[in-house]
Amino acid sequence: MDQRYFTPAEVAEHNTAADLWVSFLGKVCDLTPLVTQHEGDALLLPIMEVAGQDISGWFDAETGDLLRYVDPKTNYYRYYTPRGRFVHVPPSGPRSDWATDVGKPWWKDDRYQVGLLSAEPRWIRVINTLTSQEQRLQVCSEETVTEILQRYLRYNSHALSYTWKHEGVNLDMSKTLYENNVFTNDTELQQLQLHPDQFPPAILLHFNDDLTKG
Incomplete structure (x- = not known):
């Protein structure tokens, strides 16, 4: 199963030129x-400087294109490039070394x-009731429990052989944690001046051959 959603921490792991x-x-x-x-092209430098980061601030949320502004010297629109011009951004004026037909710019190209x-x-805690092993796992709120299971397989390759439960109720694997009523007790934790990430909800895994799974 291909992963659909990524956390900022997962994006941040991919922070090198390679x-x-x-x-x-x-x-x-x-x-x-x-x-x-474009290896060796100086126009890669602004992109390499933000490797692994979120660069939404470069873009217009309505158009999906780069932000633009009016150049006070020329009175023409220019792309907003706070770290300098980068790959697929045209120069501010006519250039003999610039190919005007670059095709679809990378920020509009779905191939990337x-x-x-x-x-x-x-964060959640996944507790194996058979072995008492506990694993803290950062997941995406948009993911179904089946997708979360795929994340957990790296820690337990037999995760498919377990029934997933929360507070004694079998989870619907096709639904998200919120749809399964797995919430964080944010209000209660805030009253106790505790951070919710320090006390994530627990998901209990019951081995399917365990006669106590009920």
């Missing part, structure tokens, strides 16, 4: 092929998109 991801406007893009294609950025990453 493995470069960015996120913007809710999308996660792998720009490694772009870096390879690998998934979506979670609007609300959250």
Whole structure:
């Protein structure tokens, strides 16, 4: 199963020229092929400086294009590039070394998109009742429990052999945690001046051959 959603922490892991991801406007893009294609080009530098980061501030949320402003010297619209001009951004004036037909710019090219950025990453505890092993796991609130299970497989390759429960109720694997009524006790924790991430809800895994699973 292909992963649909990524946390900011997962995007941040891809922060080198050989493995470069960015996120913007809710999308996660792998720009490694772009870096390879334009290797040695100085116009890559602004992109490499933000490897693994969210760059939504560069874009107009309504149009999906780069932000623009009126150049006070020329009175023409220019792209807003706070770190300097980068790949696929045209120069401010006529240039003999600039190919006008660059095709679709990378920020509009779906080929680079690998998934979506979670609007609300959250922590959970997955507890194996058979072995008493506990794993803290950061997941995406948009994911179904089945997708969360896929994340957990790296810690327990037999996770499919368990029934997933919360507070004694079997989870619907096709629904999200919120749809399964798995909430964080934010209000109660705030009253106790405790951070919700320190006390995430627990998901209990019951081995399917366990006669006590009920």
